[in-house]
Amino acid sequence: MSPSNPTLDSQQILANARALDGRIRSEADRIENERRLPDALVEALVTAGVFRIAMPAAWGGPEMNPLEQIELMEILAVANPSTAWCVSILSDSGFYAGFLEDPVARKLFPDLDSRCAGMLAPVGRAEIVPGGFRVTGHWTFGSGSLHATHLTGGCMLLRDGQPILEENGLPRWRVMIFEPRDAEILDTWYTTGLAGTGSNDYRVENVFVPEEHSFSILDAPKRSEPLYAYHGFFFANVPGIPLGLARAALDEARHVAETKQGFPSLQPLTADAQVQADFGEAEATLAAARAFVHDAMGSAWQTLERGDPLDLDQRARIGLSLVHAGRSAQRVVDLACGIAGSTALYKKNPLERLRRDMIAISSHIVHQRKTYGAAASMLLGDSTRPTFF
Template structure:
C-alpha cells in the first residue's frame, strides 16, 4: 500500500499548492478506488484527505480569504484528482462549488454560513421542490435526485418552485440548508460513479431564511470572472479528462509490459486515442482561456463572440463523450484482461458511461449551442451563462 505523508496542517494558499496536493493524493485514491466503489460513497477519511488538498476552498474569492483559483486552475485540480478516482473527483468538483455560490449571497451572509473555507456543498439545482413564501423566507419541501457528495456535505443547495398561499408563483429559486435538515435516501445503486454517493434526499417543511437563497441571475457578493451564472459548470470536464488520461497511461503501460510495442493495432489505437485526448483537452482549456481573457479584462460573457460562447458548453460535452470513446477503445484493445472487476478499465468504462448521462454531456447542449449560433432559442440557456431577471 502506498504510504502517504500527512498533509501539512497549514491550508494551501495558491493554485500551485492545491494542484500539487491533488496530484500527491491521486495515487492514494487509485489504490482505494475499489473500496470507494463498494461503499457507494466517500469514506470519511477520504473526505478529510480531499479537504486537506484545498479543493473545497478553491472557489472562494480573495475577498472571503480564499485562494480564488481561476476556472482553468480549478479544472486542472479536478483533472488531477480524477486521475486517481472518478467518484472522488466528482465529489470534489461538486463540493468545491461552495465558494462559487458565495458570490450569489450577500458577503456578510456567506461569512456567517461558511466559517470555514473547507466546507463542502451538495445538492440538485433543478427545481424539484416546493418553496412556500412565508414571512422572512420560505418553507421548503421536496425530494431531489443526484445529491453527489450529500453523505458528507456541510450545506445542501436545492432548486424549488415558488408558491404563495398554496398557489404557484411561476418562478424558481435555489435554497441552501444545513445538512442536518436533510434526510439522505440510500438510492445510489448505479452502473458507475458509485463512489460519488449521489443519493436521493428529502427536505420536509424546513424554514429557509431569505438570505440563504440565491439565483444565478443576481450576483450579490462578488465580482470578476468567477461571479458569473455558469461558473459552477466550468470545471466539470476535469473529471472526464482525468479518467481518459489515466486510462491511456494504463493501456500504454500494459502494452509495453506485454511486449506489444511493435504491434500495429496497439500503435494505431494508442496514437488515435492520444490525438482525440489532446484535441478534447485543448478544446476545454482553450475555451476557458478565452473566457478568462475577456472576463478578467472587465468584460462580460456578452463580449464573447457567439462561437466563443458556444465553445464553452460544446467543449465540456465533447470532453465527456471523447473520454467515454477513448476508454471504450482501450477496453477493446486490452480485450479479456479488461473484463475482470480488478481491472481499472472496467471501472473507468462504467464511470465514463454514467457521467455521460449528465445534462452537460447530452444533446440538449448541442441544441443550446446550435440555437445560440443560429439566433434561435436555447433549451438550456444557463449553460451559456444566460439568465432571465427575477420577476
C-alpha cells in the first residue's frame, strides 16, 4: 500500500466531508455545466479520504461500517447530490477487493484511494483464453468514470463464441476489472438530473483481462470481515444520497417559507396551514425512511459482526429500506417544491436542481417501485429469486 494518508479513520473522514460542504456547494453550477467533478475537487475528496471508505482495515483502510457510509453520503448529498453519487460509486474499490485474492487485490489497488467506476450488469462478452479473458463490451452509466483509476464491466462468459450456462440454465457471468487506458469513454451523459456525475458510456474491444482480475458478486467473498460477508452491502451506502438530497430540499423549502409572503394573505408562508401540514408530513416521512434504513442495516451489521449469516427476512428488509428511502425522498422533494411554489421553478433556486436530481435517482434500480416486489418475494419465503440484496 502507498496511501496518501494512512491515518484516516471513519470519524476523521466524516469530519473532513463536513468541512468540504462550502467548497462543494460553491462548485455546484460548474459541476452541472461541465457534467463532471472538477479535478481539484476530486483531489480534495481524495485528501478527505472519502474514496477509501470500504478499504480493509488490514490494509490500513477505515473499513467503514454501513451506517457510517450512509452518514457520509448524506453529508455529501446535502451539499451536492452529483458529488455524493460519484463518491458512492468510486468508493466501491474496497468492496471489490473483498472478492479478490488478497495478494491480487493489494497489487491491483496499490493505493487506498484507488477508485473504481463501471456497470456490473453483464452486457459485455468475455471469451475464455489461456490465463484469463478477451473482453469486448459497451456499457452505460459509467458514473465517475472520468475520475476512476479502474473500470469494471459485467460480462457473459463465452467459450468458442458460445455462452457458458449454469446448472439452472442461466448464462454464467463475471465482473471484469481493467484500466481506463484500455477503454474509450464516450460523451453521452446529457440528462435531466445528476448531470455532474459524468455517467458516460464506455467500451472496450478485445482487451485481455487476467482471470484473477475478475470476480462474481454472487460467489462467496474472499475476505472474512463483516463488511465483505454480504453481497448486498455493495449498495449499502446508496440510500444516504436520496436521504441527504431530501434533507437539503426540506431545508431550502423552510428557508423559502420563512422569507416568502403568500398571496392574498400577505403573511409568511410559515403561517399557512397547508404549508405547515406539508412541512410536517415531509419531516415525518424523511425521519421514518431514515429510521427504517438504520434499523435494517443496523440489524444486519450486528448479525454479521457475530459471524452469523443474514436470513431471508433481514435481506428483504434491507431491500425494502433501500427502495423505501428513494420513494420517500421523492415524496419529500415533491412536498418541498409544493411549499416553495413557483420559486422552485427558477434555476437560481436549489430546489430546481434537487427536483431534477431526484428524478434521476428514482430511476436507479435500487429505488424503482418493482424492487418492493423482489423484497416481498423474500419475505414470502422465496430464496431462489436473484436479487442485489
